[in-house]
Amino acid sequence: MRIGIIGLVHETNTFAPGRTELCHFQDEWIVGNAPFIKRYEHTRTFMGGVLSAAAKLDVEIAVGLYAAATPSGMVTRDSMDSIIEHLVDSIPDPIDGLVVMLHGAIVSENFDDVEGQLLRRIREKAGSNLPVAITLDLHANISPQMVQLADILVGQDTYPHVDSYERAIEAIYLLYRCMHSEIRPTRSYRHARILVAPQAMVTDKGFMKEIIEAAFEIEKDVRVLNVTVAGGFPFSDVVDAGMSFVVTTENDLSLAESYAEQLCQLVWDRRGEFEVTGFTAEESVALGVQSAVAPVILIEGSDNVGGGSPGDATFLLKHLVDAPAKSLIVIHDKEAVTEACRLGVGALFQGLIGGKTDTFHGPPVWISGEVRVLFDGKYRHIGPYMTGHSADMGPSAVIETDTVTVVLTGKRVGPWDVGHITSVGLQPNDFKLIVVKSAVAWQTAFGPLAKAIIQVDTPGCCGFNLHELPYEHIQRPIYPLDDFE
Structure with missing residues (x-):
């Protein structure tokens, strides 16, 4: 038996500034068995899970193209056309089955449903x-076309995402059984008509935990092959955005439909439990300073790099500069990094940082401090999220002022691993306040260290107040944008 492997991962924020080009995928553009194995073997990723499962099943792998880019704005037409052509052309032949690793929320200038379009092209060829079989992020905006064209859909069960490895193994095992005609996957798809902010999708507590546990209960039915709960990605303004469910059974459509409807009813009846609230930037810094414990995590989810934000919002930085507490913040500012490198370690850095991508995330802020560290920005994940995965912040610099330490990065990288700051010689416990530009995934890096957390409510293309976003294409009515009472 021979399994083909391809993949395309990008989380597209249609409200984010700028466009995503082909060059943004080049840092993770892997073709062929040897490069794929070298990069992903023994990593706790979808890719590592695929390799592990194939080895356990003693099946041959044939890797085509796997491409990924950091979440960002809309993918350009020409770039997406080129990527899809490369992916489809790279499908090995002959193969007995194909696994396609996807995110589920890619949007381009020419396709609202990129994953559906890719699967259609795959079917035309194969x-x-x-x-x-396809693997999906928990934030996938699943479309009817995706469900129709894939035999098996397996989405993550965790947020922060710490089960990618296990879900890939599950997908390969189901694909293997399908290849041997042991199962006849039959799928039912239901959209909940609910938009959920990422902050409300934490799976180890609250309502989202109950939803996932309800899905696990359904999977105990021996007739059920898989239940995928997709929280959706509310920052993609497309028809299919929002929470959805896919129940896959062994050739029993009515059973799949019944279970999918059951899950939809559960979330609809309690949809108000997805509400998220927070404090202003000024209030958040003041509360953090007053806290009797440290470190205090200030969650700036509106500038969530993992959701496509620019990573250079300055609403919190503005107040940290004068705050009577030692604080840490990471700001994406390639221009400021270049200047720090020109000055050199030990020199005085004075200038405006952040707020340079657009006007939605605050104006640049003046800082004056010493250049303490210059760094190439490369490290490996040592925490539970994608353990062993390579990260690259680009050329980076640490600027230390009297009150705030700023890590300036040349590339946008979210705080998904503690290496985000330890790689430049900083330790979390040395700071009273730590700003994380993330909604939830920061917990894999700083969760065990946090003594207190403060949810910050500031403007941004990843803000949890969804009423502030200019939706144009999403299917209406949908909660909470519309009044169903």
Whole structure:
């Protein structure tokens, strides 16, 4: 048996500034068995899970193209056309099954449903009889086309995402059974008509935990092959954005439909539990300073790099500069990094940083401090999220002022691993306040260290107040944008 492997991962924020080009995928553009194995073997990623499962099943792998880019704005038409052509052309032949690693929320100038379009092209080349399994992020905006064209859909069960490895193994095992005609996957898809902010999707507590546990209960039915709960990605303004469910059974459509409807009813009846609230930037800094414990995590989810934000919002930085507490913040500012490198370690840095991508995330802020560290920005994840995965912040600099330490990065990288700051010689416990530009994924890096957390409510293209975003294409009515009472 021979399994083909391809993948395309990008989380597209249609409200984010700028456009995503082909060059943004080049840092993770992997073709062929040897490069794929070298980069992902023994990592706790979807890719590492695929390799592990294939080895356990003793099946041959044939890797085509796997491409990924950091979440960002809309992908350009020409770039997406080129990527899809490369992906489809790279599908190995012959193969007995194909696994396609996807995110589920890619949007381009020419396709609202990129994953659906890619699967359609795959079917045109490989035919309707080839068993195809796809893996998905928990924030996937699943479309009817995706459900129709893939035999098996397996989404993450955790947020922060710490089960990618296990879900890939599950997908490969189901694909293997499908290849041997042991199962006949039958799927039912339901959209909940609810937009959920990422901050409300934490799966180890609250309502989202109950939803995932309800899905696990359904999976105990021996007739059920998989239940995928997709919280959706509310920052993609597309028709299918929002929470949805896919129940896959062994050739029992009515059972799949019944379970999918059951999950939809559960979330609809309690949709108010997805509400998120927070404090202004000024209030958040004041509360952090007053806290009797440290470190205090200030969650700036509106500038969530993992959701496509620019990573250079300055609403909190503005107040940290004069705050009577030692604080830490990471700001994406390639221009400021270049200046710090020109000055050199030990020199005085004076200038405006952040707020340079657009006007939605605050104006640049003046800082004056010493250049303490210059760094190439490369490290490996040592925490539970994508353990072993390579990260690259680009050329980076640490600027230390009297009150705030700023890590300036040349590339946008979210705080998904503690290496985000330890790689430049900083330790979390040395700071009273730590700003994380993340909604939830920061917990894999700083969760065990946090003594207190403060949810910050500031403007941004990843803000949890969804009423502030200029939706144009999403299917209406939908909660909470519309009044269903």
